[in-house]
Amino acid sequence: MSIKVxxxxxxxxxxxxxxxxxxxxxxxxxxxxxLIGPSGCGKSTFIKTLNRMYELIDGTKATGSISFDGTExxxxxxxxxxxxxxxxxxxxxxxxxxxxxxxxVLYGVKRHGDVPKTEWKELLETSLxxxxxxxxxxxxxxxxAFSLSGGQQQRLCIARTLxxxxxxxxxxxxxxxxxxxxxxxxxxxxxxxxKEYTVIIVTHSMQQAARIxxxxxxxxxxxxxxxxxxxxxxxxxxxxxxxxxxxxRFG
Amino acid sequence: xxARKRHQQTEVxxxxxxxxxxxxxxxxxxxIVLTLAYETFEFFxxxxxxxxxxxxxxxxxxxxxxxxxxxxxxxxxMIAVLSGLISIPLGLGSAIYLSEFxxxxxxxxxxxxxxxxxxxxxxxxxxxxxxFITPLIRSVAPDTQIYNALSASIAVGIMTLPMVASLSxxxxxxxxxxxxxxxxxxxxxKLEVAIHVIVPAAFSGIAASFMxxxxxxxxxxxxVAIAAGQTPNLSLNPFQSIQxxxxxxxxxxxxxxxxxxxxxxxxxxxxxxxxxxxxxxxxIARIIIQKTREVY
Numbered sequence: 449m450s451i452k453v454x455x456x457x458x459x460x461x462x463x464x465x466x467x468x469x470x471x472x473x474x475x476x477x478x479x480x481x482x483l484i485g486p487s488g489c490g491k492s493t494f495i496k497t498l499n500r501m502y503e504l505i506d507g508t509k510a511t512g513s514i515s516f517d518g519t520e521x522x523x524x525x526x527x528x529x530x531x532x533x534x535x536x537x538x539x540x541x542x543x544x545x546x547x548x549x550x551x552x553v554l555y556g557v558k559r560h561g562d563v564p565k566t567e568w569k570e571l572l573e574t575s576l577x578x579x580x581x582x583x584x585x586x587x588x589x590x591x592x593a594f595s596l597s598g599g600q601q602q603r604l605c606i607a608r609t610l611x612x613x614x615x616x617x618x619x620x621x622x623x624x625x626x627x628x629x630x631x632x633x634x635x636x637x638x639x640x641x642x643k644e645y646t647v648i649i650v651t652h653s654m655q656q657a658a659r660i661x662x663x664x665x666x667x668x669x670x671x672x673x674x675x676x677x678x679x680x681x682x683x684x685x686x687x688x689x690x691x692x693x694x695x696x697r698f699g
Numbered sequence: 700x701x702a703r704k705r706h707q708q709t710e711v712x713x714x715x716x717x718x719x720x721x722x723x724x725x726x727x728x729x730x731i732v733l734t735l736a737y738e739t740f741e742f743f744x745x746x747x748x749x750x751x752x753x754x755x756x757x758x759x760x761x762x763x764x765x766x767x768x769x770x771x772x773x774x775x776x777m778i779a780v781l782s783g784l785i786s787i788p789l790g791l792g793s794a795i796y797l798s799e800f801x802x803x804x805x806x807x808x809x810x811x812x813x814x815x816x817x818x819x820x821x822x823x824x825x826x827x828x829x830x831f832i833t834p835l836i837r838s839v840a841p842d843t844q845i846y847n848a849l850s851a852s853i854a855v856g857i858m859t860l861p862m863v864a865s866l867s868x869x870x871x872x873x874x875x876x877x878x879x880x881x882x883x884x885x886x887x888x889k890l891e892v893a894i895h896v897i898v899p900a901a902f903s904g905i906a907a908s909f910m911x912x913x914x915x916x917x918x919x920x921x922x923v924a925i926a927a928g929q930t931p932n933l934s935l936n937p938f939q940s941i942q943x944x945x946x947x948x949x950x951x952x953x954x955x956x957x958x959x960x961x962x963x964x965x966x967x968x969x970x971x972x973x974x975x976x977x978x979x980x981x982x983i984a985r986i987i988i989q990k991t992r993e994v995y
Contacts, residue, residue, distance in 0.1 A: 539881065546900045594993070
């Protein structure tokens with residue numbers, strides 16, 4: 449089993465506030481890693497360090513090491529545009545561009561110019577199929593993405609990310625804005641996706657983490673309290689605080 | 700009288716006062732349109748409408764007079780187009796910089812300065828054109844006339860630039876941050892996010908700012924009266940003296956013309972045409988905004 453991303457002693461600051469304290473985590477390839485914890489515990493901040501999205505916010509700083517396939521990801525010399533292509537991200541709320549469905553999916557390849565035009569059509573279809581959206585939109589590919597339902601929009605955002613051929617998928621509470629049926633669809637989809645991608649998902653729902661993930665990390669006040677196989681973490685937690693959280697005593 | 704009844708009466712009274720207040724502006728508009736329409740109608744009972752729109756010479760106070768409005772329309776359009784060539788790219792560029800590239804601190808300093816430009820009276824721009832821009836143009840192109848369309852256009856362009864920049868920036872800042880983040884997360888550079896995502900998403904607001912700038916340029920009076928000259932000229936040469944529709948109107952208004960005379964009526968007929976052109980532009984702007992507006 450190979451390690452795709454290796455996080456060592458990661459600290460993160462918003463100005464003077466330290467949001468992450470000495471995080472160590474090994475993220476396994478082709479597995480789903482779920483991150484749980486109460487609001488403000490640092491789990492969303494953590495995944496934003498993995499594609500350096502935090503750089504969009506003024507006054508943020510990360511120290512420590514994140515090794516991605518042997519490359520130091522926090523190194524300023526690492527090209528962030530290339531990095532974000534390889535580590536894709538899906539957000540809490542669906543955020544399609546105000547463009548057609550086709551334009552949304554092909555946005556990445558059009559910018560990066562690494563796929564010949566003749567293959568765009570095929571890429572469009574495979575990306576939408578992988579996001580299990582194809583059958584619902586194949587007859588209206590030129591319509592605005594805004595004409596889709598929330599759940600469809602979120603799957604479109606997944607398709608858009610898959611079209612840039614990432615190796616890792618970061619998902620920041622991707623189902624929190626969706627109804628149970630749309631949520632079930634996305635969870636089903638994640639099962640499929642992990643065959644090809646390494647998935648890291650932040651979730652508010654412990655049930656969701658237990659259902660879909662292979663590995664699970666519990667964050668509290670910027671610290672990673674416990675990290676391990678999901679089965680073990682939920683059945684036999686090592687830390688009292690983890691047990692308190694998963695049994696619903698707080699959070 | 701009960702308190703409740705008193706309240707109701709006040710309510711009714713306030714309602715009528717407010718209706719009266721809004722009626723003032725509506726009635727004024729109707730009055731202006733009627734005056735323009737009346738004088739225009741009178742004018743066309745003397746001068747043929749065909750001559751007005753096809754003759755190439757505008758000389759209403761000469762003997763024999765000639766009433767071809769095309770030279771004035773050409774002058775106005777030249778100012779509108781040339782000033783747009785300055786205000787639109789510079790304004791949009793500033794807006795993109797302010798909304799997508801500038802740090803919060805830089806934006807805080809630059810935006811008020813830009814908006815200060817909009818507060819300068821247009822007569823100041825007029826003298827700036829005549830005493831600074833014109834000599835500058837003449838040092839490069841010595842054959843340029845003292846009064847010329849280019850100098851006035853540059854001044855009008857600078858004057859309308861803050862409008863384009865400010866309104867376009869507002870439109871771009873209104874694009875939700877989540878969309879911006881989505882684009883960055885797909886591996887886009889700042890420029891790609893700006894050009895391929897933010898500008899298209901904010902297009903309706905940006906287009907509206909362009910239209911407003913052009914409308915403003917068409918209606919601009921002081922700068923062109925001072926710097927563009929008073930020679931109705933059906934030409935596309937920006938180094939020559941021209942006259943715009945507004946330039947003609949202000950020229951006539953300052954001169955000694957008899958009320959009710961044909962010269963007097965020309966001011967209204969040109970004003971009516973100006974009104975119609977601006978109205979059409981505003982309608983086009985509305986259509987563009989409605990067709991391209993995104994609701995988030």
